[in-house]
Amino acid sequence: MDQILRRPVVHADEVRAFEGSRALKPAPNTIAAFILFAVIVLAPLPFGSVDPLPIIAWCTCLGIALCMASLRALDTRHFLILAVIAIVVGAYVLVLHEQVAIRPWFPVALPDPVWQAASDALGSPLPASRSLVRDQPILALGAPLAATLCLLVSFIVCIERKRAYQLLAVVAWSGSLYAVYGIGAFLIDPGRVLWMQKQAYFTVLTATFINRNTAAVYFGACAIVWLLLLVERVRQLLPRAAPLAWSMIAYALKRLRRDSMIGFLAFFLCCVAMFLTGSRAGVLLSLLAGGAALAPFVWKAMTFGGRSLGVLLAAAGALLVVFQVLGAGVIGRLDSEGLADGGRLETYRSTLEMIRDHPLLGTGQGTFAWVYPTYRSSAWTSWGVWDRAHSTPLEIASDMGLPVAAIVVAGWAGIFAVLGFGLWSRNRDRIIVVAALAVACLGILHSLIDFSLQIPGFAIVVFALVGAGLAQSFRSLRPPTSAIDDVP
Template sequence: MRLRLPHIHWSWSLPAAFILYFVVAFAPFPFGSTNDLSIAFWCLCLGIAVMFAPTRNLRKPHLWLLAGIAIIVAGYAFVLHEQLSDHPWLAPFQPIWKQASDLLQMPIAPSASVVKNEAFFALGAPLANILAIILGITVGADRERARRILWVIAISGAAYALYGVASFLIEPTMILWRDKTAYLGSVTGTFINRNTAAAYFGSCAVIWILLILEDVRRRLPERHIEWRRLSLDLRAIPPSEILPQLSCLLICLMAMFMTTSRAGVGLSLLAMIVATTVFLRRDLPPRTGIFISLGSGIAVALGLLQLLGGQVSSRFDSQGLVDEGRVEAWKSTLRIIADNPWFGTGMGTFQWAFPPYRSSKISIRGVWDAAHSTPLELASEVGIPMALFIAAAWVVMLGLLARGMFGRRRDVIIPLAAAATATLSLLHSCLDFTLQVPGYSIPFFALFGAGLSQSFRTREGRPQPEAEVVEDRRDGRDRQANRGSHRSRELHKTV
C-alpha cells in the first residue's frame, strides 16, 4: 500500500495545508497540549493557516457548513459577553459576589461568572477546535489533501504508540522529560491521562483498519468479494506492501490495550467493528451478512481482549464499567446545572464551582478539576441553552457524515473514519474528558472537517481535477492487473 502523492505545485493555499499537517501531527506531543502556552501556540498556527485557507474547491454545501460554524461562534461570543461583562444583557450576577461583599463589608463588582475573567482564559481550547474544523473543511475540500490529513493522523498516531510502548518498557516513571506521577502501570504515550491515550490510540487504530481494508479491497479482482476465494486472493498480495500497515495497526492496538482504560478500549473496539462492517456492507451476504460481520468482530474483539488486555478485563471484573465516585460527581454536576441553568457558572470554572456541591459519598482525597463528562461539564459552565445548541451541531455533523459514508463510493473512508472517531470520542467524553484535551481534539476536529467536506459528491459536469484523473487511471490499471493475475491463476489451475 503506497500513498500516491501528485506532483505539488506552489500555490498560496499550500501554507494552510502544511501548517494544518504540522499541527495535526504535533498537537499530542507536548503532554497532550493541556497547558495554556501550548494551546496559544496552536491557536496562533491555526489562525495563520486560516488566513491562507484555500477557497477554490469550496462549493455551496461547504459554505453552509462554514455558516453553521459561524452561528456557533456567535453563540459562544454571546455567552462570553454575558460572563465577562460588568453589565450583562440577560445573565444574572452570581450570588457569591454579594455574599463576599457582605462578609468583607466592602463593595465588590459582581459578575455572572464565579471566577472573574476565567472565561477569557478558557477560550483557547474551543477556539483551537473551531479553527481546526474550519481548516479541515477548507483544506479537506480537495480529496488528496483530505486523504493526507487521514495519513498524517495515522502515521503520527503509530509513532506516538511506539514511543508509549517503548518508554513504558524502558522507563515507565517518565513522560517525555518529566516524572510520571500517576498511572505508573499504564501506557499513556505523550498524554498525562491513560483514558485520553486509549481513545487516541484506538482512534488511530480505526483509521489504520480502514486504510488497510481500502487497499486490500482495491486489489481484489471482482466487483463483489467472492468469499470462497478470498484466502487465495489475499495470498496474492505481496507481504512487503501490507506488512508495514499491519505493523502500525498492531502497535496502536498494543498501546491501546496497555493503557488499561476500560471505556477507551471497549469503545475503540466497538468503533473498529462497526467501521469494518460499514465499509464491507456491499460485499456481505444480503440478509445475514451484517449480523455475521458484527458477531465475528465481537468474537475477535473478545479474543484480543483476553490476549492483549488482561489488565483491562481484570478492571472490568473488579470495578465494573463506571466508578462509584464518578457517578456521584455526575449527580453533583447536575445540581450545579439546576442552580445555574441559563448561563452556567462561567467557562473554565468547574473546579471552583464544584466544591460546594461535592457529594459526601466522594472521597475527600484529591481535587475534582473535571466532571468526567464533557456534556455535563459544558452545561454547568455555559448553561443548558448553549449546551443544547452544541449538541444539535453534533447531531447535524454526525448526520452529514452518515450521509457521506452511505452515499459515496469513492473515498468513502474519509467520512467513515470521521464518523467512527467522532462517535468514539463523543461517547468516551460522556464518561471522561477526551474532547477537552487539545492534543486529542485538535487532530480529530480537523479530521471531522475533512470528513464533512468529503461527504458531498462532486457536482455533475464539473471538470475533474488532473490529479483525480491520474488516480482513476492508476486505479483502473490496478484493477485490470488484478483481474489479469486472477485469470492467470485460474487458467494455471485448470491446466
C-alpha cells in the same frame, strides 16, 4: 470568419512557458495544509497540549492557516455548513461576553450571591460578573478555540480529496510513532511521562498524555484510521462483487505490497498501545467504533451463506483471542471495578445541581474546578480532586448554560447528519467519511463519561478528521480535470 482570422496565434513555446509558470506556483492551500498537518502531528506531544503555551501556539498556527486558506473550491453546500458553524460560534461568543462583561447586554440573570459575600468579607465593594471566577472564561478559551480553528482549516483544505487522504495518512503515521514511543517508555520506565514523573497511572501506558483514558481513545482513533486504510487497499485488490470468502481475502493479501505490511505492523502497534493503557471505556468504545467502521465494507462484500458466516465467526474469534492476550489489564479492571465508578455518578448528580442553580449562563467557562467543591456530595469520599465533570456535555451545561449546551448538541447532530448523508451518497472516497464518522462517534461517546474531547492533543485530531469528512460528504460538482486528480 474575420474574427477567427484576427485571433492571435499562440505558439507552442508560449504554451509551454505558461504551463511552466503555473507549475512554479504552489497548489491552493499548500501552506495551510502543511500547517494543519504539523499541528496534528505535534499536538499530542507536550502532555496532550493541556498547558497554556502549546494551546497558544496551536491557536496561532491554525489562525495563520485559516487566513491563508483559499475558499475558491467551496460551493453553496460548503458555505451552508460554514454558516451553521458560525451560528454555534456566535452563540458561544455571546454567552462568553455576558459572563465577563461588567455591563452585560442582556441583564436577564443576577450575579451569583458569592460576589456579595466576598464584598462583605473584604469590607469593600467588588464589581460582580456572571462568571463565578473573574476572567476565567477568557483564560479557558484556548482549547475550544483550537478545536474550532482546526475544524475550519481541515474543512476548507480537505475539499481537495488529495489533502483529505494526506490527512488520514498523517493521523495514522503520527499515531504509530507515538505508539512506538509509548510502548518503549512503558517497558523502560512506566512511572515517567516524557521528562516528568507521573502523578498517577504508574503501571499503565499513557505515552505523551497525562491521562490513560485520553491515550486509549487517541490510539484507538489512530488504529481505526489504519484499519480503514488497510481495508481500502485490500478492497481495491478484490474483484468487483466478490463474495466474502477466505480464498478472495488470501488472494488480496498475497498481492499486497511491502508498504502495506508495514501498515499492518503500525496498526498492530496502535492496538497494543491502546490495550496497555488499561482503560475500560477507551478500549471497549474503540473496539466498538472499529467494528462499526468495518460494517459498511463488510456488508457490501458479504453474501449471506456459510462461507461469509465462517469468515465472520473466525474474525470474531481472533478478536476475542487478541482481547484476552492484550487486554488482561482491561479485563481485570472490569472484574474488580465493573463498568462505572461510583465517584462519577455522584459527580454527575452534583453537576446537575450546579446546572439547576445557573441554567442560563452557567458558572463561567472553565470554572468547574472552583465551583464544584461547593456542590460536592457528602455521599462520596472526600479523597481526590475533581477538576472536571467527567462528562463534557454536563460540564458545558454547567459552565456555559443550557442554551449553549443545546446548541452544541444540535451542532454535533448536524455533523452526524451530514456524515451520514456522505456515507449513504458517496461511493468513491467513502473511507474518509467513514473514518470521520467512526472517530467522531468514539470521541463523543467517550466524552459522555470522561473528558477526552477537552484535551487539545486528542480534540485536534478528532476535529481534523471531522472537517475532512464533512468536506468529502458531498460529490464534486465538476469532474476531475486530469487523471492525476482521480487518484487518491
